[in-house]
Amino acid sequence: MKVVVCVKQIPDPANPGALDPNTHLLVRDDKLILDESDSYGVEMALQLVEAAGGGSVHLVSMAPRSETSGLRTALAMGAEDAVLVSDDALAGSDALSTAKVLAKAVERYSPDLVLAGTESSDGYTGTVPEQVAALLGWPSLGFAKKIDVADGTVTVERQTDAGYDVVSAPTPCLATVTAGVVEPRYPSFKGIMAAKKKPVDEVGLGDLGLEGVGGANSGQATVKVEEAPAREAGEIIEDEGEAHLRIVEFLEGLKAI
Amino acid sequence: MALDKIWVVAETTPDGAVATISLELLAKARELGASIDAVVAGPGDAVAGELGEHGATRVLATGDLDGALPGPAVGAALAELAASESPDLVLFGQTYDGRDIAARLSVALDVPVITNGVDLAVEGDDVVVTEPIFGGTVNILTAFRAEGPKLALIRPKSFAAESAGGGAAEVVALAVPDTGAAGAARVSERHVEERTGPQLDEADIVVAGGRGLGEADNFSLVQGLADQLGAAPGATRAIVDAGWVPYAMQVGQTGKVVKPSIYIAAGISGATQHLVGMKGSKHIVAINKDPEAPIFGVADLGIVGDVHKVMPKLAEALEARG
Ligand SMILES: Cc1cc2nc3c(=O)[nH]c(=O)nc-3n(C[C@H](O)[C@H](O)[C@H](O)COP(=O)(O)OP(=O)(O)OC[C@H]3O[C@@H](n4cnc5c(N)ncnc54)[C@H](O)[C@@H]3O)c2cc1C
Numbered sequence A: 001m002k003v004v005v006c007v008k009q010i011p012d013p014a015n016p017g018a019l020d021p022n023t024h025l026l027v028r029d030d031k032l033i034l035d036e037s038d039s040y041g042v043e044m045a046l047q048l049v050e051a052a053g054g055g056s057v058h059l060v061s062m063a064p065r066s067e068t069s070g071l072r073t074a075l076a077m078g079a080e081d082a083v084l085v086s087d088d089a090l091a092g093s094d095a096l097s098t099a100k101v102l103a104k105a106v107e108r109y110s111p112d113l114v115l116a117g118t119e120s121s122d123g124y125t126g127t128v129p130e131q132v133a134a135l136l137g138w139p140s141l142g143f144a145k146k147i148d149v150a151d152g153t154v155t156v157e158r159q160t161d162a163g164y165d166v167v168s169a170p171t172p173c174l175a176t177v178t179a180g181v182v183e184p185r186y187p188s189f190k191g192i193m194a195a196k197k198k199p200v201d202e203v204g205l206g207d208l209g210l211e212g213v214g215g216a217n218s219g220q221a222t223v224k225v226e227e228a229p230a231r232e233a234g235e236i237i238e239d240e241g242e243a244h245l246r247i248v249e250f251l252e253g254l255k256a257i
Numbered sequence B: 001m002a003l004d005k006i007w008v009v010a011e012t013t014p015d016g017a018v019a020t021i022s023l024e025l026l027a028k029a030r031e032l033g034a035s036i037d038a039v040v041a042g043p044g045d046a047v048a049g050e051l052g053e054h055g056a057t058r059v060l061a062t063g064d065l066d067g068a069l070p071g072p073a074v075g076a077a078l079a080e081l082a083a084s085e086s087p088d089l090v091l092f093g094q095t096y097d098g099r100d101i102a103a104r105l106s107v108a109l110d111v112p113v114i115t116n117g118v119d120l121a122v123e124g125d126d127v128v129v130t131e132p133i134f135g136g137t138v139n140i141l142t143a144f145r146a147e148g149p150k151l152a153l154i155r156p157k158s159f160a161a162e163s164a165g166g167g168a169a170e171v172v173a174l175a176v177p178d179t180g181a182a183g184a185a186r187v188s189e190r191h192v193e194e195r196t197g198p199q200l201d202e203a204d205i206v207v208a209g210g211r212g213l214g215e216a217d218n219f220s221l222v223q224g225l226a227d228q229l230g231a232a233p234g235a236t237r238a239i240v241d242a243g244w245v246p247y248a249m250q251v252g253q254t255g256k257v258v259k260p261s262i263y264i265a266a267g268i269s270g271a272t273q274h275l276v277g278m279k280g281s282k283h284i285v286a287i288n289k290d291p292e293a294p295i296f297g298v299a300d301l302g303i304v305g306d307v308h309k310v311m312p313k314l315a316e317a318l319e320a321r322g
């Protein structure tokens, strides 16, 4: 079984960066890391291939400046190789552009299954994976909290508002995994060393034969960035044994009790 | 630019009512002054009354989808109809099915979809969507630049649902074209988790707990207080991922958006992804032992203290009041 995982490389959320006041683009100067949201997809792919008794896990990523640090983490976890799409023209891509790029990259592998995160930590549009599936003409199983593959059929438990649905689709198909579905493994020292030598095929838009994507072709534009009205500063008290009484008083004031 | 025609993709609850998010979208659509059609993945008759009451003139209904997921089916159906009806704007809730349908339609029409909206306005020739970032401290306003229908995903609780007192909407069949392989997914079972007490996103009071509770068993401090106050219990993703409580309790970007009159946060740091789900609460009480915790930035009443001390005493004091 061949699984491709879409992995986004993002600025470390512990150091979120800022919006450039002129271009309205996120300024991300530091090294990029593997989006934690996608570490679940990588782990799930590795487990599914193991359960299937064989196969391979590949990665696709679109990132600026030939960035591979996040990919290396996923390779160290056990993925075999990666296609990285990096092209200056892709700066400022909207979700649809990103999906067009990823779909082309996925096609290079002709996988049985593509996994992605339900939403990325920094962009969180939550639409890229479904758009990738649509571009490929595939079914997609979103918000999976459990995935099984057997006899060319992928079955997932799809999170719903009320509980979950059991949904199946034939391969090839795409699924998105919710955070926490599996426990992502820590790369071993051996894995980290091996990852350094694993192939990352870097391609540009020309290599993918794609036109009409990227920031210059975006169908949406940021017109304003503004401070949201801040909440008024509240009352902060230190508990010295009686603070619960202040809560009771507060609730009484609101006629909640 | 005035908008002539808006489609609102409406969803229903398991018991057949129109989902609150869809009524919220209808309220906003009415404000924008266009003719409004509601789109339903399923039969339209049972919801035509409620959708009409909230401002929809027609209900475009696919009829029973026979277990197919709404994304590819409704996406393809709307793409076909858009060719003849050219809606100016299509509104979706930022929900499981809303995202899927919007994404499929976006590819079919080759237009972008603006996501995570909390407000929407017509400004000159632009339709502008407001999206909060950095935990709601900054708003980004994004306008559509592509030709064709404008697609926007709107977060729940962005607008107030309000009846317009309209009569039932006319039900019109929405033809679903053959979706081929893309539409091959089938739902075989639906599991509805049992709920007791008020629903998290409808409750007037929410008591939520985070990792500061220390361990799963201590969630009883949160549950107990919620029971005393007639509130719904909520949680951070940290403790949902840790398996302490079910996902249905998660508040935040990937969970529920709540706007109760009172939100009590116990042992919650106030990460941006949590804040976007509860910052709209009218009154916020936070208990956290770290005076620097970001949750205090949005709290009306902040208690710097240990949940294991404050919560039991609070429960006792409320008990004593009877
Ligand atoms: C894409 C993405 C989506 C996400 N979506 C969500 C979401 O929907 N909802 C969500 O909640 N999170 C979400 N998160 C996770 C979020 O970033 C935080 O990790 C999470 O909210 C932290 O949960 P917490 O406050 O319980 O834990 P922590 O951040 O670990 O905070 C625990 C707090 O408890 C306090 N504490 C410890 N002991 C005590 C004590 N004895 N008494 C009082 N206080 C104590 C500590 O001071 C600390 O502030 C998301 C993250 C990503 C990347």
Ligand SMILES: Nc1ncnc2c1ncn2[C@@H]1O[C@H](COP(=O)(O)O)[C@@H](O)[C@H]1O
Pocket (backbone or CB within 6 Å): A006, A007, A008, A009, A037, A038, A060, A061, A062, A063, A095, A098, A102, A115, A116, A117, A118, A119, A120, A121, A123, A124, A125, A126, A127, A128, A129
């Ligand atoms: N630039 C990217 N490179 C690789 N995968 C991506 C990229 N952007 C989004 N994805 C995938 O799509 C998922 C959802 O992202 P988003 O639509 O941004 O919320 C992510 O978890 C990734 O799996």
